[in-house]
Amino acid sequence: MTKGEDTKLAILETGLDMASQVGLEAVTIGSLAGAIGMSKSGLFAHFQSKENLQIEILQFAAQDFNESVVVPALKTRAGIPRIKALVRNWIGWSAKLTGGCIFVSASTEFSDRPGKVREFLLHQQEQWVDCLRRIAASAVQAGDFRQDIDHEQFAFDLYSLLLGFHYYQKLLRDSETMRRQQAALDKLLADYR
Amino acid sequence: MTKGEDTKLAILETGLDMASQVGLEAVTIGSLAGAIGMSKSGLFAHFQSKENLQIEILQFAAQDFNESVVVPALKTRAGIPRIKALVRNWIGWSAKLTGGCIFVSASTEFSDRPGKVREFLLHQQEQWVDCLRRIAASAVQAGDFRQDIDHEQFAFDLYSLLLGFHYYQKLLRDSETMRRQQAALDKLLADYR
Numbered sequence: 001m002t003k004g005e006d007t008k009l010a011i012l013e014t015g016l017d018m019a020s021q022v023g024l025e026a027v028t029i030g031s032l033a034g035a036i037g038m039s040k041s042g043l044f045a046h047f048q049s050k051e052n053l054q055i056e057i058l059q060f061a062a063q064d065f066n067e068s069v070v071v072p073a074l075k076t077r078a079g080i081p082r083i084k085a086l087v088r089n090w091i092g093w094s095a096k097l098t099g100g101c102i103f104v105s106a107s108t109e110f111s112d113r114p115g116k117v118r119e120f121l122l123h124q125q126e127q128w129v130d131c132l133r134r135i136a137a138s139a140v141q142a143g144d145f146r147q148d149i150d151h152e153q154f155a156f157d158l159y160s161l162l163l164g165f166h167y168y169q170k171l172l173r174d175s176e177t178m179r180r181q182q183a184a185l186d187k188l189l190a191d192y193r
Numbered sequence: 194m195t196k197g198e199d200t201k202l203a204i205l206e207t208g209l210d211m212a213s214q215v216g217l218e219a220v221t222i223g224s225l226a227g228a229i230g231m232s233k234s235g236l237f238a239h240f241q242s243k244e245n246l247q248i249e250i251l252q253f254a255a256q257d258f259n260e261s262v263v264v265p266a267l268k269t270r271a272g273i274p275r276i277k278a279l280v281r282n283w284i285g286w287s288a289k290l291t292g293g294c295i296f297v298s299a300s301t302e303f304s305d306r307p308g309k310v311r312e313f314l315l316h317q318q319e320q321w322v323d324c325l326r327r328i329a330a331s332a333v334q335a336g337d338f339r340q341d342i343d344h345e346q347f348a349f350d351l352y353s354l355l356l357g358f359h360y361y362q363k364l365l366r367d368s369e370t371m372r373r374q375q376a377a378l379d380k381l382l383a384d385y386r
Contacts (some may be wrong), residue, residue, distance in 0.1 A: 023218065059202040097282045099305035107303055111363040112214045112292035125364060157380075160357025164349055167356060170304040171318060180349040189349075192382060 008046055010036070011036060012060040015053065019061075024054050024106045025080055025113070054117045062124050068093045070131060079144030080189055085159070087185060089101045090162055091178075099190035103128070104163065127166045129155050145192045157188055195335060201239055204229060205253040208246065212254075214292035217247050217299045218306070222296075254295045255317050261286045272337030273382055276328055276351070280378060283355055293363045296321070297356065322348050331384070336383045339384045349380055 001009070014036050018027045028050050033043040047053040048117040073086035094101040107125065110118040132155035145154075161184050168177040194203070207229050211220045223245050226236040240246040266279035287294040298316065303311040325348035332338040338347075354377050361370040 023216065023280055023302055025216065025219070042341025100301050105301035107360055107364045108293050108298035109216055122364065129365070134260045150376075153370065153373055153376055156357055156361060157377055159360070160353045160377065162304065163356040163360060167300055168349065168353070171315065173320070182344055183343075184350055184353065187384060191384075 009142055011043065011046060014056055015057040016061050016064075016102060017098045019054075019057055020097040021100045021108070023109055024057065024102060024117075025109050027057060028056060029053060034054060051116045057118045058117070058120055058124060059104070065093060065103070074137070077142070078138040079142035080139065083189065084185070086135060087158075087162070087181075089124065091165065092179070094166060094169075104166050131158065132158050136167070140193070149192050154192060157191075161185060161188060204231075205237065207248055208250040209254050209257075209295060212247075212250055212290045212295045212299070213290040216302050217250065217295060218302050219245060219309075220250060222246060223318065248313045249312060250309070251295070251313055258286060258296070258306060258326060263334070270335070272335035273332065276332060276382065277378070279328060280351075280355070280374075284358065284374070287362075297359050319368045322352065325351050329383060331383070336376040342385050350384075354378060354381060355359055 006173060011032065015027050015032050018032060018096040029043050029047065030040055032053065033040045036043075038142055043053075058070060069086065069089040069092075073082050074087055076082045076085040094104075103121070103125065106117075106121050110121050133151040135144065136154035137147065140147060140151075161181065164184070165177060165181040168174045168180065174180075204225065208220050208225050211225060211228055222236050222240065223233055225246065226233045229236075234288040236246075240249060247337055258353065262279065262282040262285075266282055269278040270276045287297075296314075299310075299314050303314050327337065329342065329344040329347035333340060333342060333344075354374065357377070358370060358374040360369045361373065367373075
């Protein structure tokens with residue numbers, strides 16, 4: 001890795017931390033430059049615009065998410081063990097962030113902000129929902145789920161559960177959240193068996 | 194209503210619209226004054242600080258939420274009809290907003306922003322979760338739910354479903370969202386019967 005790439009990686013790491021804590025929209029060339037003690041023009045040279053910076057942070061987060069959540073789950077046996085691994089990895093990933101999950105918060109922040117950032121986020125989120133659909137399909141193939149299940153519905157049900165978990169964990173900070181999530185997941189898996 | 198109260202109400206309505214579209218944290222004395230064509234000092238006289246303004250917007254939204262979602266549901270027969278009414282009203286309320294649900298977005302925005310706004314939001318959200326718990330308890334009393342259900346778990350399950358609906362509706366804008374939500378709700382109610 002060149003020194004330039006090294007610097008950029010460090011910038012993106014701090015940018016992701018900031019986005020996790022205060023939201024992606026608050027991460028601007030100016031605010032991030034301040035946070036890392038770099039000049040605005042220095043940061044500008046790396047990203048050229050706020051939108052590019054925000055997209056690169058999302059891209060950086062998506063790559064980390066993929067490596068930490070999706071890839072290890074795909075190495076687990078298809079079916080219920082894979083789904084449980086995906087949920088466990090998702091929870092682990094969102095726990096290691098300094099604040100909330102960037103995709104959850106950006107999804108509400110950018111719902112009504114048309115533009116390149118929303119487009120990138122939407123594309124990334126459609127891939128995520130597609131991943132949930134495919135994991136349901138592979139559970140059918142593995143014989144863990146019934147043949148007649150609706151893969152789309154499973155994606156909706158499982159992501160709803162994760163969003164509920166995130167809300168209870170990050171805002172309410174309810175000590176029972178892990179247990180609630182576990183009970184909801186057991187019920188969900190039983191419904192599709 | 195006095196002219197002063199009338200003005201304040203109009204300010205809060207615009208503030209809620211702004212918060213729904215760009216998030217509560219972006220609603221400041223300055224940005225809101227610009228949006229309504231009022232002087233910053235004029236707006237300052239009404240609210241004294243950004244935090245107070247944000248809290249009053251949350252309070253205003255909570256009152257509207259209560260009148261539009263909770264009160265009419267409580268007038269419906271306890272049990273499954275009441276739960277269905279609550280969900281229908283929640284969806285109707287979030288649809289009439291110009292952007293996303295202020296409570297959903299503020300919950301991610303203020304997770305990691307300690308202070309008066311977070312405290313107010315948390316208190317309001319605890320009341321909401323308590324409302325979901327009580328609605329489960331009344332469904333048990335009405336004989337629609339089993340005696341041995343966990344009211345807390347029901348609150349977690351139902352709010353997860355609404356968060357999933359909100360995400361699919363506002364970010365993905367998936368045309369099947371209403372049907373997914375309906376299927377998930379039917380399954381949830383069947384689980385507790």
